[in-house]
Amino acid sequence: MADYLIAPSILSANFARLGAEVDAVLEAGADVVHFDVMDNHFVPNLTIGPMVCKALRDHGVTAPIDVHLMVQPVERMIDSFAEAGASIISIHPEATMHVDRSLQQIRDAGCKAGLVFNPATPLHHLDYVLDKVDVILLMSVNPGFGGQKFIPATLDKLRQARQRIDESGYDIRLEIDGGVKTDNIAEIAQAGADMFVAGSAIFNEPDYAKVIAAMRRELASVAHSKK
Numbered sequence: 001m002a003d004y005l006i007a008p009s010i011l012s013a014n015f016a017r018l019g020a021e022v023d024a025v026l027e028a029g030a031d032v033v034h035f036d037v038m039d040n041h042f043v044p045n046l047t048i049g050p051m052v053c054k055a056l057r058d059h060g061v062t063a064p065i066d067v068h069l070m071v072q073p074v075e076r077m078i079d080s081f082a083e084a085g086a087s088i089i090s091i092h093p094e095a096t097m098h099v100d101r102s103l104q105q106i107r108d109a110g111c112k113a114g115l116v117f118n119p120a121t122p123l124h125h126l127d128y129v130l131d132k133v134d135v136i137l138l139m140s141v142n143p144g145f146g147g148q149k150f151i152p153a154t155l156d157k158l159r160q161a162r163q164r165i166d167e168s169g170y171d172i173r174l175e176i177d178g179g180v181k182t183d184n185i186a187e188i189a190q191a192g193a194d195m196f197v198a199g200s201a202i203f204n205e206p207d208y209a210k211v212i213a214a215m216r217r218e219l220a221s222v223a224h225s226k227k
């Protein structure tokens with residue numbers, strides 16, 4: 001896998017032509033498809049479910065599909081998304097009574113397991129489950145809608161999460177989601193993120209390849225400065 005992964009959020013894609021949109025963004029150089037699942041209960045919006053994930057696989061999408069579950073409860077959806085072809089399934093600690101069990105359920109279903117932190121959710125939820133986590137996803141907006149502004153306090157949280165990952169020795173991705181743009185992605189990478197969800201920054205522009213290439217140039221400068 002590349003050192004830095006760019007994961008366009010299809011929340012900002014044109015849903016009337018979703019298969020073509022996903023093809024286009026992958027051809028434009030994206031690494032991962034970020035798939036936002038909202039239930040109008042855990043978050044105030046309603047989006048797409050496992051049938052759409054399966055439809056993308058049936059359409060021929062082979063790239064990793066990164067499912068962010070903003071639903072409560074999570075248990076039934078974990079197996080449904082695994083069967084539908086998800087690669088990563090991420091859950092919020094507030095959305096399950098049994099964080100450890102749900103993370104294990106994701107891995108038992110053959111997927112990578114992610115734990116998601118809302119802007120005000122403390123990192124201590126990682127304390128006893130770090131060995132069961134493949135992805136830590138920090139929300140840099142309150143979940144529910146694309147096109148919001150990046151919350152600056154997330155940079156400090158990223159640094160803390162990066163330190164925890166590095167000290168643990170586990171192979172864990174540090175993903176960031178919300179308000180990621182070409183002009184702040186370098187600062188976010190400097191703070192420790194290595195997987196970047198971007199919805200409106202990519203899908204609201206006519207040339208997806210141009211945005212992704214600009215993001216990669218910013219990321220390359222960070223990688224270079226870390227050498």
Ligand SMILES: O=C(CO)[C@H](O)[C@H](O)COP(=O)(O)O
Nearest residue numbers: 009143144146147179199200
């Ligand atoms: O999970 C999300 C919202 O809950 C979206 O993935 C996120 O907000 C991405 O959109 P944008 O890049 O436009 O901020």
